[in-house]
Amino acid sequence: MRGYEGVAPGGSDELHYVSVDGSMYFTREEGRKGTKLGRIYKHDDLMEVSKGRCELQGPTHVAHLGSSRDLLPKMEYHIENIRDRVFVSDGARWIWNWVEGAYPDSVQVVELFHAKEHPCEFARGHFKGQQQRERWVALQSETMLERGISP
Numbered sequence: 619m620r621g622y623e624g625v626a627p628g629g630s631d632e633l634h635y636v637s638v639d640g641s642m643y644f645t646r647e648e649g650r651k652g653t654k655l656g657r658i659y660k661h662d663d664l665m666e667v668s669k670g671r672c673e674l675q676g677p678t679h680v681a682h683l684g685s686s687r688d689l690l691p692k693m694e695y696h697i698e699n700i701r702d703r704v705f706v707s708d709g710a711r712w713i714w715n716w717v718e719g720a721y722p723d724s725v726q727v728v729e730l731f732h733a734k735e736h737p738c739e740f741a742r743g744h745f746k747g748q749q750q751r752e753r754w755v756a757l758q759s760e761t762m763l764e765r766g767i768s769p
Contacts, residue, residue, distance in 0.1 A: 654689040656680040
């Protein structure tokens with residue numbers, strides 16, 4: 619697997635994407651446990667495998683079984699010498715706090731799936747008909763894709 623350990627202290631000017639997420643899983647012995655995962659890649663790592671379908675080739679993955687406090691130094695090891703970063707995440711506060719504190723000039727993007735959660739929740743309470751809800755959510759999703767959203 620290709621890694622970014624080779625990014626020299628002088629830094630890389632190439633744009634890199636950094637995705638971070640957390641998950642929970644259940645163990646018989648200890649109950650619920652948390653795990654955190656990060657992925658670092660460049661646009662050139664996306665390879666088109668068929669029309670409209672791409673595959674990510676050779677990203678760097680960083681994983682940690684436990685808290686985010688222990689994952690973040692591992693992530694920083696891989697991205698500290700990269701100048702241009704785009705963070706893509708679900709909008710979890712622990713991720714945005716880290717990005718805003720450590721990399722305030724970076725671009726932050728909320729994944730569309732998670733960004734759509736709020737309009738979907740609103741539509742369930744506001745529109746009675748399913749078709750009306752779906753049309754409204756589709757319009758909001760299109761607007762987010764075309765214009766973006768601001769905090």
